[in-house]
Each structure stands twice: as C-alpha cells, then as structure tokens.
Amino acid sequence: MAAAGLKLNHIARESPNVKRLAAFYEEVLGFERIETPNFGDFDVIWLRLSPDLSLHLIERDPQSRLPEGPHGSPPAGAVADPRSLPRGHHISFGVSNYDEFVQSLKERGIKNFEKTQPDGKTRQVFFFDPDGNGLEVGSWGN
Template sequence: MPVRAMNHFTILAENLRETCDFYRDLLGLTEGYRPDMGFPGAWLYAGEQAVLHVVIRTPLPQPRAGVLDHMAFSAVDLANTVRKLEEKGVKYQLGRQAETGTWQLFFHDPNGARVELDFVPTEEAPVR
C-alpha cells in the first residue's frame, strides 16, 4: 500500500468562525489557503500542512459522531493547554498511556468532534 502519512481530517461544522477560532486558540492551527470548492469551509494548517478541513453543514447529521472515533495530534505544553481548556470551560479527560507514559488529553470541539492531544512523558503534570 502506498500510504506514507496522514494528510488531513475533515469535520462538519455549523458555525465556521466558532470552529476555526476554537482550533486556532486552543491548538495554534492557522487558517490558510483553500481552493474554491463550491461550498463554504476552511483549511486549518499546522506549519505548511493543511491538517484539518472544516466543511459547513447545516444542520449537522445526527448522531453527530460517525464511525471516526477521534482525531489525534502530537502536542507540546500540557500545562498551558489544560489551562486554556479550563478557561474556555471545555470539559476534558487527561490520562497517561500505561506502557509509554504518554499523556493523552481528550475533549470535544464545538461540533462534537472528539480530539486527542498526545504529549511526551516528560511533560510536567498540570496543576489542578
């Protein structure tokens, strides 16, 4: 199979600005070039790669979650990320992978998409 890496995830959203702001403010993704596709949306970038495509769909399908359980990103600065989640009132679950010690932080975006952020084991535990 010729797959070498993940290219992007696509999420459906009801509110484009709220969704883009959420991923910009929390994950540091930036909105960038998106070709005219004939429907509203945005591409959010991590560096030079468009890793998250947002497509407007009103209303969102029910149930909101499909067969994709979650999207995961490698991340840094666990303590500050948890602080941002708490400031925004976003509920989250934080745990450690038993074998590797990797920190795993789970939460939902404004549209119900489940997001995982993975932090290296040497990150300091957040103060709660």
Template sequence: MATFLHHIARETADVQRLAKFYEEVLGFHRIDTPDFGREVVWLSLQSVVALHIIRRDQNANLPETPFNTQADTKKLDPQQITSGHHLSFAVSDYDAFVKKLNERGISTFEQIRQGGEIKQVFFFDVDGNGLEVGNWPPPV
C-alpha cells in the first residue's frame, strides 16, 4: 500500500486574501471546489512533498500550532521559522522567486548551505503561517 500526502488545510478568517497570496506568490491555481456550505477555496500545485519533523525552539516567538490567523506578520521574525511549523516548496529559479518576495515587501530570512548549492528563504504568508522555499531537488 502506498501512502502519499493528499492535501494540507489552512484555516483563515479571510479565504480570498489567503488564496490570492498562494496564487500570486507560490503559483498555485484554483481548482473545482465542492459546496461545503461555507467559504472554501481549493488550490493545486504540482509538486512532491516531504515531511520534516522539527524540535520546537522554546525561545522562538512562534505559535505552538500551525493555526495562526491572528498573527501580526510585521512583528514575526522569519529566522525563527527554521525551528517551527512551516510548509516548504522547491522552485526552479530561486533568485527570481526571492526577487518577487522583495518586490512585494515580504520580510525574509535566507540560508545558504552545502557550499552554496542549497539556498533557502523563509517568510510568512498573510496569516502568519511559516513558509520555506528552496532550490533543492525533490526528495526521492
């Protein structure tokens, strides 16, 4: 039996705002969404997903759960995402992606690893959820 990640759900007070962020910043696209009797948007992204289990940094000023719709993203430090809840994506043109974040005024923290081969950028979505984007190949 094969097991794979089907989807990740995020709660938010403003569905359209959060959906727009993921569409514009990470390239998701809207797909048909069933009527659940409340506002729901389904987005899709062709990718391979890995799960990273990380020990929580007790000194980090991050929520203890991924649910964080009350966050003031201007007060959050993207460097702390490395030890907290976050979603991670790989991009084919890392430098162009970081340029897009900078043009949007999104606060970031970058790491370069393995002698410059691996580049990672950490930032928050508009609800304060931690995100990571890197230039690594998909997991095998």
C-alpha cells in the first residue's frame, strides 16, 4: 500500500558556505528564511518557498570526501555550462513572470541557458546555484 497523504516536505543541500547559498536562494528565487533549530556543531539554515516546501541548507562535513571548487564555482567534476546540465540533475520551479525572471538572472551575471519546448508554449531556463547545483525555472507558473 502506498503512503497516504504523502507530500514533499523539504529538499536538503549540503554546502561549504550555507550563508552564501541561503543569500542566493533568498535574492534570486525569493525564498524566506525561517526559524531553524540549533544543530550544534554545524551550520544549518532553513528556507521556505511556500507553506509546504522548505529548503534545508546544511554545512558540509569537513571530513566529507566530496570535491568542491573555489568560492562561488561548481564543485570539481560538476557541469559548468548550463547547456550540458544532465537531465536528472536539477530542482525545478515555475514562475508567472518568466521574462522578467530571466532578465534578472542576466542582470546578476548568472550564466544560463534558455530552451523552448516543441509545443512553443513551455519555456525553461537552466542555471546553477553557487555550489553547482542545477536549477530550472519554467514558464508554467501561471
């Protein structure tokens, strides 16, 4: 039997600099910082997009073997060009002001790639957060 009432609660991202990553999600995508429990030995910042969806940013364990690049760049081995973003490596959001949103990415100097689906209606923009996590924003927010 499938879980009854199942819904997505939060997405977690590990980062060497949760403050920098939180500022990106607040400024670029409009997330709101919410009360976060004190986890003691490592920084955690919780952000909310809607009443039902949160983003939990968790300080990377310094003992982690995951590679990371210089401040503000994708980790070593990550895709640097949004045109080459693997199909399954992103979080997607929809907006009702697609053109204005894409313009704001350009004004911020955020490298991006736009694509229009064959139906001619669905437009998408792909880009990365400061830690190299793939993001997609589409015109389906209406």
